[in-house]
Amino acid sequence: MTAILSDDVARALTDGRAVVALESTIFSTLGLPAPANAEALEVCKQAVLEYGATPAVAAIIDGRPRLGLTADEEKRVLQGSRKVAERDLAVAQAQQWDVGVTTVSATVALAHAAGISVFATGGxxxxxxxxxxxxxxxxxxxxxxxxxxxxxxAGAKAFLDLPKTLEYLETAGVPVLGWQHDWFPAFYTRSSGLPVPHRVDDEQTVCDVLRYRSRPNTGVLLTVPIPEADEIPESRIAAALATALEASAGITGPAVTPYVLARIEKETDGESIPANLALARNNAVIAARIAVALTK
Structure with missing residues (x-):
């Protein structure tokens, strides 16, 4: 599988400079409502650049996987409404999808294929x-x-079964790290109440965990809590989650996440949007710092 690289991403990889992959679902209509999705795209790209790395937004454009987009391609992603998970990458190419916005799984796969070792997302x-x-x-x-x-x-999305998610990652052999934090974050809140398996306090340690893992094809999950000033109080988000999950009964598969996130936005009177923007930018900053450390 080969993705088309933008000129700046290709040059950075050739020169051995830091690159951070970014998924595009969060920047589409499935991730955040307009104009917050466009704001998220800009703040995440600028955060990566500010900390010395090159942003590589992933997407399917005209039936081809892309890492790094033109301004016109970014506009198409902002209006995208068709998710691409890893399993869909082959179908999207075979059927020449006009625009496909990549999830975590598809972006991780594309990043690996291109030789990009760091990826930033929301949750x-x-x-x-x-x-x-x-x-x-x-x-x-x-x-x-x-x-x-x-x-x-910022951990996993708060409406999931977080204890079972951690158990699954343990079974799969994925090192789960907490960035300068002892608790597994729950997206909008800094702590889910579940201890993170391993705390790390600097970029070099994260890089070394990737280097020293026993399974050469296994990745690393670095969880970064939302900045304290942007956290939604646990009691408020718990009530919104309960209502959203009750309303989502009967919805399955890829439709669950966008529905629940939209409902949480409604139940929090829009408070979830700035929280989402803050955690996405913060993750991009930490990812850029780690990507730079990997090149040294």
Whole structure:
């Protein structure tokens, strides 16, 4: 699988400079409503650049995987409404999809294929509540377990079964790290109440974990808590989550996440949007710092 690289991404990789892959679902209508999705795209790209790395937004454009987009291609992504997980990459190319916005799993796969070792997102997918009946487990977990990429996220999305998500990652052999924090974050809140398996306090340690892992094709999950000033109080987000999950009964598969996130936005009177922007930017900053450290 070969992605088309933008000129700046190609030059950075050739020169051995830092590159950070970014998924495009968060920048589409499936991730954030307009104009917040466009703001998220700009703040994440600028954060990566500010800290010395090159941003590589992933997407399917005119049936071809891309890493790094033109301004016109970014506009098309902002209006995108068709998700591409890793399993869909071959179909999107075979059927020449006009625009496909990549999830965590697809972006991790494309990053690995291009030789990019660091990827930043908002929150990963995971084991859904009630998975013992539905079998609903995000492909994100399998992708992280099978591609040697450091995924930087604010934990997993808060509406998931977080204990089972951590158990799945342990079974898959994925090192789960907490960035200067002892607790597994829950997207909008800094702590889920679950201890993170391993705390790390500097970029070099994260790089060394990637280098020293025993399974050469396994990635690393670095969890970064949302900045304290942008955290939504646990009681407020818990009430919004309960309402959103109740309303989402009967919705399955890829439709669950955008529905629940939109409902949480409604239940928090829009408070979830600035929180989402803040954590996405913060993850991009940490990812850029790690990508730079990897090049040294």
């Amino acid at each position: 990963i997918g995971g084991v859904h509540r009630g998975s013992e009946l539905t079998g609903d487990i995000s492909a994100d977990l399998d992708a992280i377990a099978n591609h040697p990429v450091i995924t930087v996220s």
